[in-house]
Amino acid sequence: MKIGEVAARTGLTAQAIRYYEREGLLPRASRTHTGYRLYGPEALNRLAFIKQARQLGLSLEEIKRVLDMSDSGRAPCCQVRTLLAGKLEHLDRTIAELVTLRDQLRRFLSKIAGMPDQADASDHICRLIQVAAAVPPDAARTRQSR
Amino acid sequence: MKIGEVAARTGLTAQAIRYYEREGLLPRASRTHTGYRLYGPEALNRLAFIKQARQLGLSLEEIKRVLDMSDSGRAPCCQVRTLLAGKLEHLDRTIAELVTLRDQLRRFLSKIAGMPDQADASDHICRLIQVAAAVPPDAARTRQSR
DNA sequence: TTGAACCTTATAGTCGCTGTAAGGTTCATC
């Protein structure tokens, strides 16, 4: 198989596949005499693994660690469990933050719904957001989302 | 005030403040005779606005548009309302996506909780994630999720 | 006069790709 077929079969782009090779997640593919990459069916498995792991929220670096373990004959399953448990926790925190943000934004929007627009040459920019800035200062403790 | 004090007072980094200046969100600061940036108290307002708007999910480009309007004497409030309403919608979608992902991850973790670890020289990498990859094949049609 | 703590610019790196440029290959059709 050439890279285009692999791309079509995995739902990845050819660019992404080359990128994974460059990053060491795929072994260097063999080539035709004119330099085209050639893949066997096992590449589909590996790419399906990478794709699934990405969709579960693992970074390429984490995936590479798992693949390297597997390639050297060690069972990566335990590490996968730990990794995913960590991701789940992180995801919980992220969702909680975004829900907080959403509620803040919603309250804010309904608060400003009735306010008049105003141009101002004064030191405040938009009274609408200024109001929001005057929010309890420890709400500013929430770090930037994603 | 020099940049370090502004940074400490706003909770931003000096680098970020210089970056905002480069990107046109702040006017070029005046300088001491040795080249240090000097800020008046109004810079704190402007930076508080930027920070708050960022926390509400606006991009620097969107914030710049609002600031430019305000600087030219037009009321940006209407645009701010529209911008924030859009962000709220987007936020709703993002949260829904992440909740789906979390549920998927949770189900997956409980599914693999009882499975034994295994090293494998075979063509599969980690049976744990392989199970997940063996998902209905037309699910592969769904384009890559961010 | 030493040193720490501050400031300056410029440049590279982050992440996971995508997009583009500039070119070579394959294959069917004219």
Next chain:
DNA sequence: GATGAACCTTACAGCGACTATAAGGTTCAA
């Protein structure tokens, strides 16, 4: 055998909002 479309190759720039680093100048107290 010439043309053209569809494929492939590499290399490099760009995204967003910064952070990190290098290499140097300034300020101020001990």
